[in-house]
Amino acid sequence: MSKSDNQIQKDVLAELEADPSVRAADIGVEVKDGIVTLAGHVDSYAEKWHAEQAAQRVSGVKGVAVEMDVKLPGENQRTDADIARAVKNTLEWNVFIPNDPIKVMVEDGWVTLTGEVPWDYQRRLAASSIRYLAGVTGVSNQLVLKPKPTETAVKASIESALKRQALQDANAIKVEVHDHDVMLSGKAHSFAEKELIHHAVWNSPGVWKVTDNIRI
Template sequence: MKTDTQLRNDVQAELNWAPEVKASNVGVIAKDGVVTLTGHLASHAEKYAVERAAQRVHGVKALAVELTVKLPFDNQRTDADIGLAADRALEWNVLVPEDKIHPMVEKGWLTLTGEVEWEYQRSAAENAVRNLMGVTGVSNLVKVKPKVSAADVEKKIHEALTRQVEREASRLSITVNGSQVTLRGTVHSWTERDAVQGAAWSTPGVSVVVNDLLVNA
């Protein structure tokens, strides 16, 4: 297990390695595996990059994000300008279904609402607007609405697992409750664990995946 000093140094090194992050603007505190990030950043895109970089470091059990976004004067935009840019970004993204997702902006904070059939569409919408100039934060409230029965969801997940990780499929328990899928069982590696979770997320109608799979290397 890493000491607090080792963990802090590893997170700082990862931030220094990330080209989209100005590491000197980020403070890092580590305590018992919990990493606290502090500082003022120039964009929501950089804040997101800082969070992802910290999550990549082995030994980080939890993140406390105390980062704030303070836009440079040249990057400030009116809510109307941000709303128009977000609408265009969603419209031009081929992964986002037309007229299904609606942006709303208040003081630079962008909120997405609507309903889609797939989780990848929900994620694509957030990715499309996250890096827009003037955005200080994003709340993704888009819902994945099931259009298939629970039995159909379970069947499709089993079929996907058989194609992708055949040796694991027979040893897994899949429970479907509405649009939520719970995965239980044992896999041989983190790669296979991610593959099983990816198969679940790729199923139409799934909006929540609870991954309780254990890795038995």
């Protein structure tokens, strides 16, 4: 039985109140046909992001529309140049992110990242590492992955991971690669083995998306 909009609204409000990163009193919640609209003013981009994640965690939610504004307190007001310097410093200090290929643009506190990185985790980490910087009102992650994956490379990653843990032969897993997307099928012996295969694929350079059809 599907939830009513009224129940979804109550559950989203409860989830917001349970999240210590969010001040639920500042956020209005409306629900229509399972689509949640979040409105109001928050003090930081991080709070806005956490509110959106909280709403998405609630069962029955079909979509989330974010109409919240980031209104920074007076002490957090910073110029775009200050924010750009803080972003560059954060990226430089993070040993997992190749800073040189990443370009930073800031307009009214909104940070846009462009450039190429070898790995998907670097792309995601670059955005998440600047989410909590004072003065940031939003982040557009336009980083792209440099190399395209090949079936041979992805299979090699899976085989190496399985061999390290003395598990099944990688030939039991079928790998299809279309541009930067990888589709997996076949059979694994356990959920843990399936997770290991999934992790190995994401550790292959150039992978943007993984469709996992592996059976257990």
